[in-house]
Amino acid sequence: MVVDLKGLVVDYTLGRHPFTVLDIPAWTLPQGAQVAIFGPSGCGKSTLLHIIAGLMAPTRGTVVICGEDLGRLSEPELDRFRANHIGYIFQEFNLLQGYSALENVLLGLTFSTLKPDRLLARELLARVGLSQRERHLPSELSVGERQRVAIARALAHKPTLILADEPTGSLDPHHARDVVLLLQEICREHDCSLLTVSHDAEVVRSFATSLPFLELNRAFHTPPTVGGDG
Amino acid sequence: MKLGWIIGKSLRQHSLSTGFAVVSIALGVALIIAVVSLREQTHRNLNEAGMGVDAILGPKGSPLQIVLNGLYHMEEMPGKIKWTYYRKVLSNPIVEAGFPFCTGHSYAGFRVNAVDQHFLTNFEYQPGKTFSLSTAEGGEGRLFRALDEAVAGWAVARELGISPGMTFNPVCGVASGPVHKNSITFVGVLAPTGTPHDRAIYIPLERFYTLEGHENVASMATDEQYREISGAYLKIKRVRGGALNLNLQGLKYDINQSTAAQLVIPNEVLPKLMAIIGWVDGALFAVALLVTGLGTMCLLVSLVSALRERRRDIAMLRFIGATRRTILGLVLTESLVIALLGGLLGLLLGHGLVWIGSLYIKAETGLLFSWLYLSTADIWLLPGLILLGLCAGLFPAMQAYRLGVLRNLRPLS
Numbered sequence: 001m002v003v004d005l006k007g008l009v010v011d012y013t014l015g016r017h018p019f020t021v022l023d024i025p026a027w028t029l030p031q032g033a034q035v036a037i038f039g040p041s042g043c044g045k046s047t048l049l050h051i052i053a054g055l056m057a058p059t060r061g062t063v064v065i066c067g068e069d070l071g072r073l074s075e076p077e078l079d080r081f082r083a084n085h086i087g088y089i090f091q092e093f094n095l096l097q098g099y100s101a102l103e104n105v106l107l108g109l110t111f112s113t114l115k116p117d118r119l120l121a122r123e124l125l126a127r128v129g130l131s132q133r134e135r136h137l138p139s140e141l142s143v144g145e146r147q148r149v150a151i152a153r154a155l156a157h158k159p160t161l162i163l164a165d166e167p168t169g170s171l172d173p174h175h176a177r178d179v180v181l182l183l184q185e186i187c188r189e190h191d192c193s194l195l196t197v198s199h200d201a202e203v204v205r206s207f208a209t210s211l212p213f214l215e216l217n218r219a220f221h222t223p224p225t226v227g228g229d230g
Numbered sequence: 231m232k233l234g235w236i237i238g239k240s241l242r243q244h245s246l247s248t249g250f251a252v253v254s255i256a257l258g259v260a261l262i263i264a265v266v267s268l269r270e271q272t273h274r275n276l277n278e279a280g281m282g283v284d285a286i287l288g289p290k291g292s293p294l295q296i297v298l299n300g301l302y303h304m305e306e307m308p309g310k311i312k313w314t315y316y317r318k319v320l321s322n323p324i325v326e327a328g329f330p331f332c333t334g335h336s337y338a339g340f341r342v343n344a345v346d347q348h349f350l351t352n353f354e355y356q357p358g359k360t361f362s363l364s365t366a367e368g369g370e371g372r373l374f375r376a377l378d379e380a381v382a383g384w385a386v387a388r389e390l391g392i393s394p395g396m397t398f399n400p401v402c403g404v405a406s407g408p409v410h411k412n413s414i415t416f417v418g419v420l421a422p423t424g425t426p427h428d429r430a431i432y433i434p435l436e437r438f439y440t441l442e443g444h445e446n447v448a449s450m451a452t453d454e455q456y457r458e459i460s461g462a463y464l465k466i467k468r469v470r471g472g473a474l475n476l477n478l479q480g481l482k483y484d485i486n487q488s489t490a491a492q493l494v495i496p497n498e499v500l501p502k503l504m505a506i507i508g509w510v511d512g513a514l515f516a517v518a519l520l521v522t523g524l525g526t527m528c529l530l531v532s533l534v535s536a537l538r539e540r541r542r543d544i545a546m547l548r549f550i551g552a553t554r555r556t557i558l559g560l561v562l563t564e565s566l567v568i569a570l571l572g573g574l575l576g577l578l579l580g581h582g583l584v585w586i587g588s589l590y591i592k593a594e595t596g597l598l599f600s601w602l603y604l605s606t607a608d609i610w611l612l613p614g615l616i617l618l619g620l621c622a623g624l625f626p627a628m629q630a631y632r633l634g635v636l637r638n639l640r641p642l643s
Binding site for chain 2: 050055056075079082083084088090094096097098099107108110111112116
């Protein structure tokens with residue numbers, strides 16, 4: 001299993017009021033699977049991705065990713081784990097503005113154990129249809145192109161698992177469909193698992209396996225929007 | 231290599247603030263290097279200028295005035311001393327040699343000093359170094375043999391375009407005054423010594439007394455009983471280890487108790503001169519430190535403002551695997567790189583300032599200053615810059631270290 005969650009609980013405190021945002025008794029994601037989790041905004045989907053990426057520690061429970069129990073890793077070990085095993089795609093791309101498309105892709109493997117490989121980065125950019133845009137800065141690219149660069153960056157260090165947080169949230173429906181299909185294809189080619197969270201029904205329909213988040217999460221309530229939590 | 235790439239990108243991304251910080255630090259470093267180098271070289275030159283002369287026998291008056299006139303060809307001698315008294319001092323067992331001189335004349339702004347030939351052949355302006363006319367060393371011509379002949383110091387010849395065969399008429403006085411009708415021919419140019427002696431013209435001692443208009447003292451040329459001189463450089467015998475004979479203080483006491491003359495030891499007077507002018511370089515040094523402090527503040531402000539702009543970028547670097555320590559190292563290294571770039575530029579600028587200063591000082595005093603001189607500031611530059619870079623970078627580095635990843639990657643909309 002690429003993802004293996006057991007007894008996962010995440011509590012938040014907003015002001016004086018504690019509430020549970022995630023309560024997932026057990027859930028797994030097999031190697032090579034492509035799954036979309038859908039649900040309304042603010043129901044904890046992004047929090048789940050942050051937990052799986054090792055950016056947050058759950059209040060209780062175990063999180064085993066690619067065979068590694070994240071609870072047993074120190075912060076620097078988690079950073080290295082993420083650099084080597086996780087690729088992440090954001091709704092707002094988060095490309096570094098001073099870096100060209102090619103450099104943004106190269107950044108994806110800067111902190112991994114792999115050597116910076118310009119050839120690989122170029123191949124990835126070509127694969128997402130941006131071979132002519134290598135030297136362009138993010139500000140010189142369209143939103144669809146920026147998301148393609150972000151996909152190439154997420155794949156640069158050959159991760160085992162790609163996490164996509166509302167990957168089409170900033171795209172128009174036509175581009176959104178193209179990007180999702182591209183993402184699915186590339187993940188298949190690179191044999192990596194894909195876990196997408198989205199509130200967009202169109203995106204969810206394009207996945208063979210989809211899962212309503214409120215079914216997965218036993219914390220039935222709609223909390224107020226908490227920072228970074230989608 | 232990977233981190234160097236990120237640092238390079240960051241510096242280029244904020245090239246304006248980086249450039250401003252580099253220039254600010256460079257200005258401070260340049261000032262410190264120039265001030266310290268010029269101060270140290272001034273000390274060295276003053277000491278070396280005094281080294282050739284263990285003591286000056288001069289008239290009663292200000293010892294500093296005697297040193298300035300005798301060694302640096304500045305000011306005027308406060309009076310004259312009797313030749314017979316000079317001979318008496320010369321016969322003292324601790325005195326190895328004496329070089330009498332008469333001052334008070336000039337030509338085109340340069341002093342015309344009357345000396346005997348012995349001064350041009352035996353006087354050591356630095357230990358073991360006597361004047362030379364060798365063309366290989368930059369001199370030319372020969373020493374004076376007749377009364378109407380003169381030898382020019384190297385700087386005088388260079389500035390006035392003097393070569394052997396040219397003539398001049400000395401002016402009575404050091405600034406302006408009547409011009410003597412005697413036409414004196416330059417027969418030689420001394421090789422450069424890097425001392426104020428380069429900035430004087432030397433005529434025979436006897437010529438001083440027999441210049442047109444000096445009829446009232448003409449007899450001094452032949453009658454030693456009446457002869458007067460402005461002063462004399464004295465070389466004192468050394469004791470074992472090269473130290474000056476301890477009896478010099480006794481001789482000084484005896485002479486200074488008399489009404490005939492005074493004995494001035496340059497190495498005792500020069501520190502007083504340095505103390506007088508010391509506040510100037512102290513003030514300059516303070517200004518240089520202030521400018522460097524401002525440069526450090528510029529670097530700090532530049533890093534902090536760059537960090538504010540880059541919070542999202544840094545959060546993203548953390549997200550893709552950079553550890554907190556890596557981020558700390560990135561910001562500190564960036565600070566160090568800016569400090570070192572500023573230091574390198576300041577090093578070049580500082581030595582450039584010393585070069586410009588050396589041209590001016592050489593023109594004014596004849597003292598040789600080297601722009602390549604390695605001062606204390608140069609030696610402490612690297613550790614100083616590292617400290618400066620670390621101090622300026624520590625605060626923004628700690629801010630970057632503590633930066634929350636998720637908080638700074640929140641969607642903008």
